[in-house]
Amino acid sequence: MLRIISYNIRGITTYKKQQLLKIWLNQTQHDIVMLQETHMTKFKHLNQFNNSFLDYNIKCALGTWSAGGVLIMIKKKYNIIDCGSDAIGRIVYMKIEYNQLPILLVNVYAPTQRTERCEFFKDLFLYLPTTKWTIIGGDFNCTPNNKIDRSQLALQPDNLSYRTLLREVINPLLMIEVFRRKHPRKINYSYHSDAGNIHSRIDLFFSTNVIYKNVQEIFYSPVGISDHDALIMIVKIPLINNDKSFRRWICKSDVTKRKTFIEKFHKIWNIIIKNADFNSTEWWKDFKTSLTMILQDEERQLNHEIRRKLNDLINEYRFRANDPTKEDLIKLDIIRQRIKDTLTEKFLSVVSNQVDRNLKCLGNLVKTRFSHDKANQSRIIFLIHPTKGRVENASEMMEVATTFYQDLYDFKAIDKDYWKELFKDLPTLSQEDSDFLEQDITMNECHEALKTMPLGKAPGDDGLTVEVWRIIFPVIGERYLHMINTAKLKGQFYNGFLNGLLTLLKKDGIFNGSMKNFRPLSLMNIDYKVISKVLSIRLKKMIHKLIHYNQTSGIPGRSIHDNVQLIRSIIDYHSRNRISIGLAQWDQEKAFDRVNHLYLFEVLKQFGLGCNFINLIKLLYTNSTFTINFNNNLSQKLPFNSGIRQGCSLSGFLYIMCLEPLLNLMRRNHNIPGVLIPGSQYKTIAHKILKNDDINVEIKVLAYADDICSVVYNANDELETYAMFQKYSKASGGKTNEAKTKIFWISDSIDPPVFNAKVEKEMCIFLGIPMNNKGHLPQVELNKLINNIKMKIGLWSSIKLNLCERSTVLKTFIISKLVYWFTLMTIKKDIIKILQKICNTFFWGNIHPFVKFHTCVGRKEDGGFGLIHLESLVISYRIKCGLTITSTSPKIWQFFALPYVGLHLYKYAPWLWSNLIPHFDDDNHFFGEVAINTAKWLRQGNEATKNEKDKSIYWKFINKNIYRPPVCYERISHLKNIPFYKIIHYCNLPSNIIEFWTSLANFGINTRDRLGKTMEEKKCLFCPLPETLSHLFITCSYFEEIFKLLFEYIKNKFSLSITRNGNEIIYLHIISSITSNKIQKQVTYTIGNYLYAIWTYRCIMKNGSRKNQLRRCREIFMTNMRYLPFDNG
Incomplete structure (x- = not known):
């Protein structure tokens, strides 16, 4: 049991209070204590507290004049993995190891002022490391439900704070308010104000679902030391045997950009060149080990630099926060923003997917949600053991997975007697095409293959990403190619080169604990992927000459759309003409994973591929192994004796080549019926469509990879087709899953014959699209x-x-x-x-539409969204x-x-x-x-x-028929001569500033100058004139100093002169005289930050949360301008 206490102590700096707390804790069973409002602002306070509680490990965020300070104290028997805090004493977190699980504990003390509290909740997610076992507790200074969590409503009840907390943190992280979920009708208060006779429940625990399911008890308990009650939660964390658990290392892309890494790499490479034995392949293994070590060392250095930067900012913040002056208050805001930027930068560097990192239009909170969902998607809670039934223990589940895949990838017995019939009349490559595939692999091919690989994909078990290889390949490429040729001569790579990290992906549908509900994806190392990519690029140019047009998967010029079009047309044609027909969908069980390797190599030979190409394929499959990644547990290495790897660029081509003999056998079988395509009996029509002299085209079978559909009219047709599948299974090691094979019967008048397979009459799903018996969407x-x-x-x-x-x-x-x-x-x-x-x-959400719909549908660079x-x-x-x-x-x-x-x-x-x-x-x-x-x-x-x-075509159609230019194009003449919106979107401005500027240009920003307002209400916040858009951003005398700052910056940086008028600033007339694209973007970036600084400052003043200080506006502008994009300096 893990007993956790959260308590707002209202000051713990005095010796008496510390002893009172110690006495109470001695009387109360506990493991972890979270304290808020400690009022500890100096290190001497913390040292005194540590001396009073020597049996605990303590992590504290010292408070400031505006925040009371928080700490977490945990008994020393628990191992601390990580810990951290914010700069102002409101957040402290600690990650501990309990039952071999990482438990994240976060202690929070929210601001008492509503505006600050909402802003605090918006940034809270930045301090939360991602883990499935998370508990957030503390004093949130807001109630979940004002009706049942407060004794009486305040004069102005706060309905915004808790909604902000839910929206920004709790809901995206899929967390639960534990007490209210456990006790939906129970009324308890944790804060008691005698002065106002107000009682409320503001001390809360939030947890992830897996923690909540293991909560045994949660209750409030009086302490008497302060006006709060303690919140106590008892959690039973399950014991998991996780002896083989591991934390997978994946190289961060930022590391490769460091100058020190390049220097270290060249030193290591020079040592390899002088001492390696290039007549073997073992040197490559030693090189990768050295490369990994210097990359990991650079990561440690990078993390150290980030921590040092954060500590410097935090120390400066603490120094200024004690008895701050007005100038200090301004600096504190800037430091807070810099801390947030540093944390965000660190957060983005650990997002696993490059695509997620590059979605600049999505906020960091969305990325957090992606990471959280992806982490939970691959987690397996239980499996069905063949003899024990349902098992949830890690070792037993690993046993189930290992046994299943060991059997699946074991050598499959085949009957070679079926090969002759199966390989009859297969097409073969011409000598010229075969010679093309037979050429020796070149350095240029490998480099081009590496360039085509998408960034950010999960690497193999070595953790080295595409970004790393792209940087070092120009240096090591020739030696890499020599290593490949050496392996080809020896017939195999060194042990471990062909090891795949088998990742299990859940299939769609309800999970029933069977291993068949997973699709195994082999994550291979990039040095393997380079050679396989070269071979796949070559094969891609020839594959259409070997594979019949009825197979459409992965072949240039063909797509899944062709199959769906044809199936829908067949259903529609037969339904309209009242012709009965059945479409059989044949299911191959683990189709990729059961292919015998001897069968694979023989198929390549029968298609006319040369010995050199086939030997390279053999090289990629000889002595290959795999390791199962199961809930972050690694299995032992297992032999990969059958199957085609899923996740390799070659796998799709190799599989459809293995399947083609079956499809060819079905097309040649006169006992299997087909659909005679209407119109194909006419030679002139057939020649125009097919570009050959074939007539009476008959469709017997359609395939998209292993999704095979054939035509049946009666039970004999089904049996004859099934016999073809049986021959293929015995020849290749495959297996037809009769239980999942379905027949879709299309007829309004005739009942279906008695088939062995399951018959559907109303609806069936073809390649992910549901169709009824008319060929329409149900x-x-x-x-x-x-x-x-x-x-x-x-x-x-x-x-x-x-x-x-x-x-x-x-x-x-x-x-x-x-x-x-x-x-x-x-x-x-x-x-x-x-x-x-x-x-x-x-x-639009809750926003009133300020741009016309026909403008919104346009491209962003044209003024739309x-x-x-x-x-x-x-x-x-x-x-x-x-x-x-x-x-x-x-x-x-x-x-x-x-x-x-x-x-x-x-x-x-x-x-x-x-x-x-x-x-x-x-x-x-x-x-x-x-x-x-x-x-x-x-x-x-x-x-x-x-x-x-x-x-x-979509954008061409939109521009010709739907899109209407923004209203500003009608009023501002020069916009037709400059790419106004294009520059705004491509100048690296944050998306919130881009949206603001787009709204401003389209007169969508609401100022005080609106209909129905009195002159007093229309008055500018900074001068007596009415607050119009042109006044606020252009003519208001109050912001003349900010404009001078903009003027001097642009003049000194770009040698340009800008005038203070709307066309020049808001509508960028200044860039019409600039020829350099880079300078255009930089000037736009500068003006955008100028406009947004004025608007941000105006909104702060409108809310009345700050004194009238123009210095604050200047600081906002200069903070955003601390670096220029596209500037190497």
Whole structure:
């Protein structure tokens, strides 16, 4: 049991109080004590307290004149992993190890003044290291519910503070207020004011869900030392056998930019060059060990520098905070901001994903949420043991996982007698193509492969990232290539080079404890990925010559859209013509993981690949191993004797090559039926679409990687197809999962025959898209998706985001699945309107729209916010589909499209009209929509052919048909001659300043000069004139000193002269005379901070929280200008 006490002691500097506390603690069982308002402001106070409590480890945040100080004291039997505090005595945290788990304890004393309290809550997340086992306690100076947590309402009850705490910290971190959740109706008070006869519950504990589930008891207990009661929580932390737990090291990208790292690397490399034995591969292992050591040393140095910087700022803050002058108060604000910036910089450096770090439009709090969700996503709570049933112990779960994957990747017995039949009539590469693949790997190929790898992806078990290799590869590249060639000669790499870190990803759906509910992803080291990427780039250029067009996965020119289009068209065609048909979806159990390696190498040989290329593939699979990462526990190394690695750039190509013999066997089997494509019997039509002389095209099977769909009309067809799968399984080691195989029966009049597989008649899901027996989206599934979108919007609404961030969240995290569905299926316009309204409501939040909708949907560089316009999105995808047809790209589904597009598009592609087939004008049909929208697009003068490199049809459509320029373009003439909004968005200003400036330029900033106001109410806060936008930012005499500061800065830095008028400052007329893009961005950055400093200072004055000090405005401006972007200095 872990017993935790939180208590506001109201001063603990006197010897008497310390002894009273000690007596009370001796009478109360406890392990950890959190104290608030210690009133300890000097180190001598802390030393006296330590001497009184020698049995505890104590971490204290000394208080200042405005904050009382907080501390955490923990009995010395517990191991402290980490600890820290803020600069002003309001936050202290301590991470301890308990039952081999990291428990984070955070002690908080919130400000008593409401405005300061809300600002404090907004920054609180910066002090919280991420862990699943987190407890936040303390005096929050606000009540969760004013009705039941306060004896009587104050004259002005505070309804804002707790909402801010929930929005900024508790909800994003998925935490729970423990007492109220445990006792929903119980009324208890922790603070008692005799003077005002007010009693309230402001001392609280928050915890993560896993802590809450283990809370045995929580209650308030009187102490008598202060006017607060102690809050006591008893937690039973489960014992976890975590002997093999590890903290995985991943190199931080910032380390590689340090000059000291480059110097150390060159020293190590020179030693390697002089002493290594390059006739073996072992030297590479020694080099990586040395590289890892210097990187880890540089990280320690970097962390030390950050800590020293923070300590210097904290010490300066404490010095100035004691009896501060007016100038000190201004400096304290600047120091607080610098501390926040330093903490934010440190926080961003440990965000695991480079994509998350680069989403500049998303706030840090959102990134925190991502990290928290990702950490919990891979956590496994229980598994089903084959003999013991449900197990939750770490060692037993590891045993289940190890046994499962050891069996899965063990050598699979195969029957080579089936190879001859399976490999018959396979296509082969020409000698020229084979010679291309056979070439020796070059240094340039390796370097280019490294450049194509995305940054920020999780590395292998060595922790070395792509960023590291990009920096050092120009130096080590030739030796690396020599090491690869040495391994090829010896037939294998050194032990450990081919070890993969197996990460388990939960599949969608309900988790039932089975290991089959996970998809194993092999995280390989970058030095392995370079060679596999080179081979995959080569193979990608030849793969379309080997794989039939019915397989679309990963092959250039083909996509998953082709399969969905064809399946939807088959269902629609047979439903309209009342022809009964069944579509069988065959499930291959662990398809990638069961492929026998001997079968893989033989397939490559049968396709005509040369010995050199095959030997390189063998090299990547010989003596390979894997280690399972299970809940941060590592298994022993296990042999990888079968299967194709998932997570390797080669794996997709290798698997579809292994599967192609099966698909080819099914196409050659005359006993397996197919669908005769309507119109393919006519040679002229077939030649136009397929670019060959094939006629009577028959579709028997479709595949997207291991998702295989075939045609069945009766039970015999099913059995014959199943027999083909059995032959493939015996030849390759695969296994057909009969329980998950489904048949979708399409018929209104005839019941399905008796099949062995499960039969669906109403709806089935093909490649992630639900379809009914008419080929349409089922309304039930559409309603589910809409509800899911509303739920996501509800979650994201709890986070404070600006308009640019909300636009990005909408497109990236909320409607991405919706877009995939709408791309390939018809959708009613009223549904689109409903969804658009939902998106618009989320976008504006509680703000009154100050920019027109038709402007918001424009690009950010054009003055919009990039707000998604769903109707235009759907139309743009229809146009893309239409241009695919008119450009005569060979697609089987074009046969089904022909009757619906000929009437509208024959003017632009005459071959689309044929007297041999009927033509329809049906705007409710998918291809009818395609034809109508494409025809309108072409009538506007756009090209009739599809440019694969052109990804901007959506934006072209928006700009021509929807977008309206901002209102400022109509009033400010020179804006047509400069990229006003583009420069604002690309000058590295913070997103909140960009949104402010965009609002200001569009007259969306509310000043005091509004209708219905008296002259007194309209008056400027700083002078007697009315406060208009032009007055506040341009003509107000009060800010003349700030303008002089801006004038001198721009003149000294850029040798430019700026005048004080709206066009020059707000609308950047000054940059029209600047030719350098860099200087344009820097001047824009400077002016943006000038405008925002005035607005920030004005808002501070409006709220009446500070005295009239222009010096504060100047400090805000200069703080933001402490560095210039794009400035090497």
